[in-house]
Amino acid sequence: MAVAAISKYEFAPTDTQDKFHGAQLLYIGWEDHLLFCAPFAFPFPPTMRFGDVVAGPMQAAFGYHPDFAQIDWAKVEWFKSGKPVTLDFDKSLAENGLKHKDVIRFRTPGLAGIEGSCS
Amino acid sequence: MDMQVAKKKLGLKERYAVMTRGLDWTPSYQKMEDIYPYIAYEGIKIHDWDKWEDPFRLTMDAYWKYQAEKERKLYAIIDAFNQNNGHLNVTDARYVNTVKLFISGISPLEYVAHRGFAHAGRAFPGPGPRVACLMQSLDEIRHAQTQVHSISNYNKYYNGMHDFHHMHDRVWFLSVPKSFFDDAITAGPFEFMVSIGFSFEYVLTNLLFVPFVSGAAYNGDMGTMTFGFSAQSDEARHMTLGLEVIKFILEQDPANVPIVQRWIDKWTWRGYRVLTLVAMMMDYMLPKRTMSWKEAWEVYFEENGGALFKDLARYGITMPKCAEQIALEKDHLSHQAWSTFYNYAAAANFHTWMPDEDEMAWLSSKYPESFDKLYRPRYEFWREQAAKGNRFYNKTLPMLCQTCQIPMIFTEPGDATKICYREVDYKGDKYHFCSDHCKEIFEHEPEKYVQAWLPVHQIYQGNCFPEGTDPTVEGFDPLAAVLKYYNLEHGRDNLDFDISEDKKNFAEWRGQATKNI
Numbered sequence: 001m002a003v004a005a006i007s008k009y010e011f012a013p014t015d016t017q018d019k020f021h022g023a024q025l026l027y028i029g030w031e032d033h034l035l036f037c038a039p040f041a042f043p044f045p046p047t048m049r050f051g052d053v054v055a056g057p058m059q060a061a062f063g064y065h066p067d068f069a070q071i072d073w074a075k076v077e078w079f080k081s082g083k084p085v086t087l088d089f090d091k092s093l094a095e096n097g098l099k100h101k102d103v104i105r106f107r108t109p110g111l112a113g114i115e116g117s118c119s
Numbered sequence: 120m121d122m123q124v125a126k127k128k129l130g131l132k133e134r135y136a137v138m139t140r141g142l143d144w145t146p147s148y149q150k151m152e153d154i155y156p157y158i159a160y161e162g163i164k165i166h167d168w169d170k171w172e173d174p175f176r177l178t179m180d181a182y183w184k185y186q187a188e189k190e191r192k193l194y195a196i197i198d199a200f201n202q203n204n205g206h207l208n209v210t211d212a213r214y215v216n217t218v219k220l221f222i223s224g225i226s227p228l229e230y231v232a233h234r235g236f237a238h239a240g241r242a243f244p245g246p247g248p249r250v251a252c253l254m255q256s257l258d259e260i261r262h263a264q265t266q267v268h269s270i271s272n273y274n275k276y277y278n279g280m281h282d283f284h285h286m287h288d289r290v291w292f293l294s295v296p297k298s299f300f301d302d303a304i305t306a307g308p309f310e311f312m313v314s315i316g317f318s319f320e321y322v323l324t325n326l327l328f329v330p331f332v333s334g335a336a337y338n339g340d341m342g343t344m345t346f347g348f349s350a351q352s353d354e355a356r357h358m359t360l361g362l363e364v365i366k367f368i369l370e371q372d373p374a375n376v377p378i379v380q381r382w383i384d385k386w387t388w389r390g391y392r393v394l395t396l397v398a399m400m401m402d403y404m405l406p407k408r409t410m411s412w413k414e415a416w417e418v419y420f421e422e423n424g425g426a427l428f429k430d431l432a433r434y435g436i437t438m439p440k441c442a443e444q445i446a447l448e449k450d451h452l453s454h455q456a457w458s459t460f461y462n463y464a465a466a467a468n469f470h471t472w473m474p475d476e477d478e479m480a481w482l483s484s485k486y487p488e489s490f491d492k493l494y495r496p497r498y499e500f501w502r503e504q505a506a507k508g509n510r511f512y513n514k515t516l517p518m519l520c521q522t523c524q525i526p527m528i529f530t531e532p533g534d535a536t537k538i539c540y541r542e543v544d545y546k547g548d549k550y551h552f553c554s555d556h557c558k559e560i561f562e563h564e565p566e567k568y569v570q571a572w573l574p575v576h577q578i579y580q581g582n583c584f585p586e587g588t589d590p591t592v593e594g595f596d597p598l599a600a601v602l603k604y605y606n607l608e609h610g611r612d613n614l615d616f617d618i619s620e621d622k623k624n625f626a627e628w629r630g631q632a633t634k635n636i
Contacts, residue, residue: 003567004160013546014576015573015576016548020580025579031537034493034536037455037462037513038528039527040516040518041517061514100548101549101551117492119494119497119500
């Protein structure tokens with residue numbers, strides 16, 4: 001459907017990639033850990049190595065949770081837009097096929113939050 | 120000598136006719152569609168504007184008289200409240216945070232409502248709705264003013280309210296109520312009347328106004344309570360207008376029904392999402408609770424709203440379909456919202472805290488299905504950590520819903536352990552949503568919502584720093600720069616209630632009032 005309007009209604013979208021000074025947005029959510037109330041939004045250069053995302057910004061964002069230190073990254077299940085995906089730590093975001101405003105989630109088997117409450 | 124002829128006094132009905140419809144005229148040298156350019160494009164068909172039944176035959180002169188009298192009384196009470204240091208009689212200083220939420224989140228909406236009703240009134244060719252909109256427009260600006268005046272006394276003593284309007288246009292969570300109203304006033308006049316006049320003022324107002332006003336009464340806030348009662352008669356009029364608008368539109372043409380139904384579906388959901396703030400206020404921020412959010416939803420929406428939609432069934436209008444999802448969320452909404460503000464306490468203009476033992480017991484009893492299982496473990500963990508000096512302050516920005524602009528905090532309908540993710544590809548870009556309803560609203564008018572000013576994205580684009588900020592210098596602290604842009608002082612206006620100046624000052628002042636120190 002289109003907006004009902006009295007004349008032509010065309011405006012540029014606000015959040016296209018060119019507005020982010022060389023970065024692209026990546027959203028990351030940790031399943032079963034709702035102590036973090038929502039998935040995070042990050043601006044990263046598409047050339048950033050995925051392993052560096054995990055070791056740097058993700059550690060900073062999720063590290064408060066006692067489960068984070070216990071994650072066995074070899075066993076982590078990744079999802080992109082809800083579908084299983086394989087992400088290579090040594091490849092960049094772009095090489096991993098991650099585009100502007102993609103959303104990824106990760107599930108850490110055996111870790112289900114504070115007292116198993118999904119918090 | 121001339122005979123003195125007694126002037127004939129008009130009866131109420133004639134007076135009303137003269138002062139409203141009698142003021143209208145038929146243009147002779149301008150075309151109707153040039154004078155009323157916004158009346159056709161939404162697809163609503165009106166055949167006879169004279170069928171509009173004004174529910175409250177109020178004329179402008181009577182309006183001034185009543186309102187002036189009411190406001191004289193209101194200001195006398197506000198003065199007395201201020202002179203007697205009424206702010207020290209509230210239950211405890213945590214209460215003031217609901218006032219902060221109100222002045223920065225709700226009062227600015229009253230002002231926008233004033234503009235919205237003025238605009239809608241101007242757009243309608245019928246004199247009946249035009250006059251009704253004019254009066255509501257005046258009500259709304261009076262409410263904005265009296266709220267600012269009532270609450271200004273708190274601003275003398277407590278933090279976070281000093282620049283509420285500036286904050287309303289900038290602070291991340293205030294984009295939720297702001298964008299809600301911006302969406303409404305940028306719609307056509309009929310959609311505006313259905314969105315604000317009907318869905319918000321009629322269907323949902325009891326869940327906004329009543330909780331704040333009765334919350335004020337329960338917590339010793341005479342100023343806000345008096346304002347609320349003073350506004351009550353206006354609100355009753357707004358509700359009547361909202362219902363009249365719906366019935367009028369529906370009776371004019373059967374083709375209007377599906378359009379109106381879609382607006383009701385959309386705006387009930389949009390309004391409900393804004394009420395997330397009220398839900399957490401009721402369950403967490405009022406030291407003395409009035410009722411739980413869940414109870415309020417059941418009474419004011421499921422019972423009262425249910426009766427309303429039964430009444431509207433004869434026009435072919437049905438209960439908004441989002442009601443089913445809302446019913447599933449009522450055990451979770453306030454807890455998920457309060458967790459969010461606890462997370463982002465460093466970036467808000469009010470304080471948050473963890474409920475004490477008694478309050479946790481109250482929450483367990485009101486939410487037996489969800490609280491102990493899902494939320495208590497989280498809170499106990501946070502409380503332990505805070506006691507160890509490790510209070511959780513989430514410093515990474517959240518992903519937001521493109522439509523309601525709330526962080527993606529809501530869980531799947533029926534599974535409160537999984538965040539609900541929805542997405543749409545539109546013209547080469549991805550858009551994300553908290554729910555099927557927000558997604559559907561986007562899909563109906565994507566051209567509108569791709570323009571959303573999402574605070575998180577705006578920060579990352581570099582648009583939320585004070586002018587002249589260079590984010591490329593070494594050691595640049597984005598949170599500090601954003602707080603400056605919000606005009607919030609770190610360590611004073613934000614963070615946990617326990618370490619706040621508000622808490623310390625309130626204890627000291629109340630001590631001075633009640634003890635010999």
